[in-house]
Amino acid sequence: MTEGTKAMESLPGGERLMGAQAPLLVADQVTKTFLARRGALGRRVEVTAVSQVDLRLDRGETFGLVGETGSGKTTLGRLVLGLEKATSGNVKLDGVSIERFSRSQLKQMRRRVQVVFQDPYESLNPYMTIEEILEEPFRIHGLYRKAETALRIRELLDLVGLPRSSLQQPPGQFSGGQQQRIAIARALSLGAELLVADEPTAALDVSIQAQILNLLMDIQRERGMAVLLISHNLLVVRHMSASLGVMYGGRVVETGRSEDIYRRPRHPYSIALLSAIPVANPRRERERQRVKISGEAPDPAKLPAGCPFHPRCWLAVDRCRTERPELRPVGAPGQMAACHLAK
Amino acid sequence: MASSAVGLPMRRGAPVLARWSQSERSRRVFLIVGSVIVAVFVIAAIAPQVFTSQNPNALYAANPLSLPSTQHWLGTDELGRDFFARVVYGARASLTMSVLVVAIGAAIGVLVGVVSGFAGRRVDDVLMRVVDLFLSFPGFVLALALAAALGRGERSVVIALSIVWWPSYARLIRGMVLGLKHRLHVESARALGAGPLRIVRKHMLPFMWEQLNARVTQDLGYALVNVAGLGFVGLGAQPPTPEWGSLLESGLQYVANGWWLTVFPGLAITLWTLGVAMLGDGMAGFARGEGNVHRR
Amino acid sequence: MTADSREADGQPVLEVRGLRTALHIGAAELYPVDGVGFELRSGETVAIVGESGSGKSMTALSLMGLLPSRVAKVVGGTALLEGRDLLRLNPKAMRELRGVEISYMPQDPVSALNPALTIGRQVMEPLLVHRKASRDEAHGRAVELLGSLGIPNLPASLSAYPHQLSGGMRQRVLLAMTLIGRPKVLIADEPTTSVDVTTQEQIIDLLWAIQRETQLGIVLITHDLGVVARIATRVLVMYAGRVVEYGEAEEVFERPTHPYTRGLLRSVDFDGVEPRTRLFALDGNPPQLADLSSGCAFHPRCEYRVQVCLDVVPQVASVPGSQSLSACHLAAQGVLPRLSVSELVTEND
Numbered sequence: 001m002t003e004g005t006k007a008m009e010s011l012p013g014g015e016r017l018m019g020a021q022a023p024l025l026v027a028d029q030v031t032k033t034f035l036a037r038r039g040a041l042g043r044r045v046e047v048t049a050v051s052q053v054d055l056r057l058d059r060g061e062t063f064g065l066v067g068e069t070g071s072g073k074t075t076l077g078r079l080v081l082g083l084e085k086a087t088s089g090n091v092k093l094d095g096v097s098i099e100r101f102s103r104s105q106l107k108q109m110r111r112r113v114q115v116v117f118q119d120p121y122e123s124l125n126p127y128m129t130i131e132e133i134l135e136e137p138f139r140i141h142g143l144y145r146k147a148e149t150a151l152r153i154r155e156l157l158d159l160v161g162l163p164r165s166s167l168q169q170p171p172g173q174f175s176g177g178q179q180q181r182i183a184i185a186r187a188l189s190l191g192a193e194l195l196v197a198d199e200p201t202a203a204l205d206v207s208i209q210a211q212i213l214n215l216l217m218d219i220q221r222e223r224g225m226a227v228l229l230i231s232h233n234l235l236v237v238r239h240m241s242a243s244l245g246v247m248y249g250g251r252v253v254e255t256g257r258s259e260d261i262y263r264r265p266r267h268p269y270s271i272a273l274l275s276a277i278p279v280a281n282p283r284r285e286r287e288r289q290r291v292k293i294s295g296e297a298p299d300p301a302k303l304p305a306g307c308p309f310h311p312r313c314w315l316a317v318d319r320c321r322t323e324r325p326e327l328r329p330v331g332a333p334g335q336m337a338a339c340h341l342a343k
Numbered sequence: 344m345a346s347s348a349v350g351l352p353m354r355r356g357a358p359v360l361a362r363w364s365q366s367e368r369s370r371r372v373f374l375i376v377g378s379v380i381v382a383v384f385v386i387a388a389i390a391p392q393v394f395t396s397q398n399p400n401a402l403y404a405a406n407p408l409s410l411p412s413t414q415h416w417l418g419t420d421e422l423g424r425d426f427f428a429r430v431v432y433g434a435r436a437s438l439t440m441s442v443l444v445v446a447i448g449a450a451i452g453v454l455v456g457v458v459s460g461f462a463g464r465r466v467d468d469v470l471m472r473v474v475d476l477f478l479s480f481p482g483f484v485l486a487l488a489l490a491a492a493l494g495r496g497e498r499s500v501v502i503a504l505s506i507v508w509w510p511s512y513a514r515l516i517r518g519m520v521l522g523l524k525h526r527l528h529v530e531s532a533r534a535l536g537a538g539p540l541r542i543v544r545k546h547m548l549p550f551m552w553e554q555l556n557a558r559v560t561q562d563l564g565y566a567l568v569n570v571a572g573l574g575f576v577g578l579g580a581q582p583p584t585p586e587w588g589s590l591l592e593s594g595l596q597y598v599a600n601g602w603w604l605t606v607f608p609g610l611a612i613t614l615w616t617l618g619v620a621m622l623g624d625g626m627a628g629f630a631r632g633e634g635n636v637h638r639r
Numbered sequence: 640m641t642a643d644s645r646e647a648d649g650q651p652v653l654e655v656r657g658l659r660t661a662l663h664i665g666a667a668e669l670y671p672v673d674g675v676g677f678e679l680r681s682g683e684t685v686a687i688v689g690e691s692g693s694g695k696s697m698t699a700l701s702l703m704g705l706l707p708s709r710v711a712k713v714v715g716g717t718a719l720l721e722g723r724d725l726l727r728l729n730p731k732a733m734r735e736l737r738g739v740e741i742s743y744m745p746q747d748p749v750s751a752l753n754p755a756l757t758i759g760r761q762v763m764e765p766l767l768v769h770r771k772a773s774r775d776e777a778h779g780r781a782v783e784l785l786g787s788l789g790i791p792n793l794p795a796s797l798s799a800y801p802h803q804l805s806g807g808m809r810q811r812v813l814l815a816m817t818l819i820g821r822p823k824v825l826i827a828d829e830p831t832t833s834v835d836v837t838t839q840e841q842i843i844d845l846l847w848a849i850q851r852e853t854q855l856g857i858v859l860i861t862h863d864l865g866v867v868a869r870i871a872t873r874v875l876v877m878y879a880g881r882v883v884e885y886g887e888a889e890e891v892f893e894r895p896t897h898p899y900t901r902g903l904l905r906s907v908d909f910d911g912v913e914p915r916t917r918l919f920a921l922d923g924n925p926p927q928l929a930d931l932s933s934g935c936a937f938h939p940r941c942e943y944r945v946q947v948c949l950d951v952v953p954q955v956a957s958v959p960g961s962q963s964l965s966a967c968h969l970a971a972q973g974v975l976p977r978l979s980v981s982e983l984v985t986e987n988d
Binding site: 081083106107110111114115117119122123124125126127128136137140141183186 | 535546
């Protein structure tokens with residue numbers, strides 16, 4: 001285990017007794033690279049989507065993963081789900097590395113780890129009725145029993161706030177928010193312990209986003225589920241998660257309690273990110289101190305040497321260009337930043 | 344840019360026939376006419392007695408090459424056989440072979456296409472190179488060579504043409520699978536634990552029907568043309584079994600004094616092709632899921 | 640960034656009144672834009688805010704004469720651009736104005752840019768098409784404009800193709816295309832939706848800088864209230880094709896008069912709520928145009944509704960004690976419970 005994981009073991013949390021419970025999910029120096037064809041000539045390049053990431057998620061806890069495009073947050077989510085295999089490092093569920101799972105073990109795992117995607121319409125098969133969509137998990141895992149399953153499905157509909165009449169309709173008959181509820185119901189059907197929510201509200205109307213976030217919070221509380229919330233919106237993540245990690249260029253650059261990071265971010269990228277998020281209040285917007293950065297997020301195929309953020313960082317010194325910073329404790333207890341200069 | 348609720352209408356000034364052919368009503372007309380034609384032919388193939396009580400091999404030696412009349416609706420051929428019976432009974436050989444060719448070709452093609460689409464790059468490359476190899480030969484010529492090598496008879500023709508037929512299906516299906524593999528509902532199914540079989544069956548096939556349907560109905564016509572072509576050169580159904588291609592061939596020698604001997608087999612081939620194409624057009628768009636308007 | 644921090648010019652450069660657009664779907668006739676009006680002066684930004692189905696994009700297309708003519712048509716209202724009514728111009732005249740007097744920046748840079756042409760060529764095109772400059776002059780202008788927008792490696796980059804650029808760069812190229820003709824008004828349709836938040840900040844700053852320099856009037860169409868707060872002078876809130884609130888930005892954000900506006904603002908007010916507790920959420924879903932309720936389109940989701948809301952469509956009217964206009968029966972009579980959003984915000988920073 002690295003410094004990172006060891007240090008993370010001491011992350012405080014009101015609900016969590018130190019070291020008393022084994023974490024549900026641990027990512028240990030997980031790296032994912034793959035080959036892609038780029039450019040007009042179709043040249044093969046190596047893309048580093050995720051690089052040496054450590055992560056820890058306890059039962060019943062919500063952990064947020066914040067980042068922009070190319071940060072690797074979505075890929076990390078897929079690694080946790082077993083939809084991709086890590087190039088190096090381990091994803092461990094209850095201490096068992098899922099990299100070595102057989103086909104059937106992986107299938108078993110799917111009962112415990114589920115996902116809700118960003119685009120609810122695309123994630124539902126338009127040729128199936130809601131009933132078929134909700135029955136599918138049962139059928140896949142050989143758990144379908146006509147009467148029982150029908151009951152479970154109706155309970156799921158109640159849970160997500162949809163009427164019974166929805167069952168015979170195809171997904172296209174519903175609004176975006178309703179479709180996402182269906183997707184959530186489906187994800188919960190087999191009693192998942194861990195839900196990966198990949199931008200669950202990004203494609204929805206503003207007035208619906210709060211509804212879905214509330215639903216997720218309610219369900220999580222009711223079922224004691226752990227949630228890995230992936231989002232580009234730091235405000236949403238801060239509201240929903242006790243702790244979070246900020247990703248940039250495939251790496252976790254800051255992690256800790258949401259409240260601490262929100263009040264005093266330590267990594268320059270976190271500072272810039274927080275500064276860039278507009279707040280719905282003209283007066284506050286005008287009076288804010290903002291830190292502005294230029295440039296764009298790096299291309300995962302062409303990551304800079306040293307710290308991935310250095311080309312855009314106003315604090316960058318020579319060391320940042322050559323030496324890759326590791327996560328180290330800064331600021332509040334449990335807060336860590338991967339920056340040579342952070343204090 | 345424009346609201347997604349707005350569907351794009353037909354261009355003003357498009358020819359009347361083109362516009363009608365894309366309308367709702369035309370679809371219904373095609374469906375009905377197509378089904379009737381196909382039904383008639385299929386019945387002719389399965390139960391020719393429904394249409395004629397004559398024996399296609401019975402010789403009316405006294406009456407060869409006679410014009411269509413009330414006694415012999417399509418006249419008689421050079422051996423005095425009732426030609427209407429010949430044509431009707433010919434449906435069995437011609438259509439059975441055609442349907443088999445398309446069925447077998449599609450089955451193999453779909454299998455290879457699915458495997459290719461799902462398997463890793465290496466398997467895919469190998470399979471596609473094989474497909475390319477087959478596609479690089481002119482189909483009929485290849486079939487001709489194969490059927491000749493396999494010997495006379497219907498079985499050889501079916502085998503030969505099926506071998507020529509499957510590669511284009513493989514290509515089509517593989518393309519569709521590759522395109523669908525990354526759709527979010529397929530990912531969701533994977534995340535639920537669905538295996539490749541279920542994914543193909545429930546999450547890919549429904550999307551493929553429309554294109555498959557268009558291809559299959561078209562192919563039933565092409566297959567017949569190829570079968571008849573092989574029959575024309577003496578491969579396939581052997582005399583005295585009637586088959587439209589071979590009927591055409593023998594009829595050619597009597598063009599001057601027995602025009603009906605070439606016209607009607609040719610007409611049969613044309614009508615089948617037309618009927619099947621109409622049926623395809625009529626069925627297009629009736630796949631499930633048509634009514635799913637995406638509301639946002 | 641509010642009106643009082645700038646000199647406002649006398650006459651509005653764009654004045655829209657009672658804009659109404661009809662849409663034909665099958666046998667039905669719908670009104671995705673129903674009675675929209677606002678004023679824009681030089682150097683100001685009017686933000687049109689709404690969710691899907693609100694009609695904000697259709698408003699932009701209606702003003703620009705870019706509606707799909709077979710199914711949609713402007714059927715009422717006026718839109719005076721420095722005195723000329725855009726809605727009464729014939730297509731040829733409208734074409735001459737586009738890009739030069741009034742510009743439109745569509746939502747998605749990927750599909751708005753021609754992948755087969757270099758960015759230099761595309762940025763110069765408005766000037767060349769309208770014969771406003773020679774090739775050399777256009778080239779110079781393009782280099783200058785792209786430079787001020789932050790495109791590096793000029794003039795070499797002019798030969799680049801859109802697919803070679805990142806999302807943020809493409810957005811800037813699109814912006815350059817709309818600004819090169821030095822229009823008086825820019826209608827920007829969701830300019831920040833498809834980019835990262837850090838890039839979004841850059842784009843907004845650019846718009847702000849350009850506006851200060853050229854006194855450009857901007858009509859900003861967006862669903863992102865944060866972006867509106869950062870840059871808007873005045874806010875127009877749309878719901879189901881109708882205007883529900885219109886007023887100065889600060890006023891609308893701090894003292895919203897329409898229940899929908901209030902609901903929206905409360906939904907995104909994360910600071911006002913304890914973390915990990917329930918957020919305020921409006922009930923129900925955004926409306927379907929084909930399924931509009933009688934009376935006020937918002938009433939099914941409104942916690943304050945009374946009988947008149949179901950029967951009578953509320954008109955946009957002034958609200959006692961407020962500078963804003965609101966389309967709400969209760970607000971118009973001043974009987975909407977006083978609720979200031981800023982009261983909900985705990986001052987913790």
